[in-house]
Amino acid sequence: MQNTSLKHPKARCRIDARRQSAHARAREVHVAAAELERTGRFGLTRTFIQHGTVSVYAHVCAVAQASLAVADALARIGIQVDRSSLLRGALLHDYFLYDWHDPDPAHRLHGFTHPFTARARAEEDYELTACERIIIERHMFPLVPIPPTCREAWIVCLADKACALSETLRGMVAKWQRKRCSRRKGACA
Numbered sequence: 685m686q687n688t689s690l691k692h693p694k695a696r697c698r699i700d701a702r703r704q705s706a707h708a709r710a711r712e713v714h715v716a717a718a719e720l721e722r723t724g725r726f727g728l729t730r731t732f733i734q735h736g737t738v739s740v741y742a743h744v745c746a747v748a749q750a751s752l753a754v755a756d757a758l759a760r761i762g763i764q765v766d767r768s769s770l771l772r773g774a775l776l777h778d779y780f781l782y783d784w785h786d787p788d789p790a791h792r793l794h795g796f797t798h799p800f801t802a803r804a805r806a807e808e809d810y811e812l813t814a815c816e817r818i819i820i821e822r823h824m825f826p827l828v829p830i831p832p833t834c835r836e837a838w839i840v841c842l843a844d845k846a847c848a849l850s851e852t853l854r855g856m857v858a859k860w861q862r863k864r865c866s867r868r869k870g871a872c873a
């Protein structure tokens with residue numbers, strides 16, 4: 685059945701505006717990521733897997749886009765954030781630059797230690813604002829029990845959890861579908 689509300693010009697306008705702002709945010713993230721890639725080791729994040737089949741690069745870009753969406757929603761109700769720090773902090777929050785799936789004993793406490801490794805690595809390559817440092821170091825709250833102390837860090841902390849959950853679930857569904865598919869093929873053979 686066709687959704688008649690979409691025929692309404694105002695509803696269509698709202699959907700178009702939402703699409704345009706999502707597109708503008710994706711563009712903003714792409715430009716900032718390209719700049720980090722040009723000036724540091726950010727390109728390495730493309731080579732490491734974060735969740736399922738999602739690379740660290742794709743994960744941090746998704747977190748950055750989600751964080752900007754929250755910032756835009758807050759701006760509509762008059763709450764402002766430091767957009768530049770929010771964006772760069774989100775992109776650098778997992779800048780640990782190793783494969784955490786590697787059974788190296790040094791990575792055993794990855795969940796607890798990687799925010800500090802990420803901050804140290806990011807500081808080697810980029811000039812960080814105080815806000816960016818807090819975003820990176822505190823994004824694992826509450827697992828790492830040091831809470832964020834600025835609005836931007838809270839946004840990235842929450843956006844990271846939402847993206848991580850969605851990426852993990854997508855990975856599990858894809859794995860389940862592959863298994864089901866191969867079982868069906870086996871039954872037909």
Ligand SMILES: [Fe+2]
Pocket residue numbers: 777778798799823824
């Ligand atoms: Fe992380």
Ligand SMILES: [Fe+2]
Pocket residue numbers: 743747777778844848
């Ligand atoms: Fe993350």
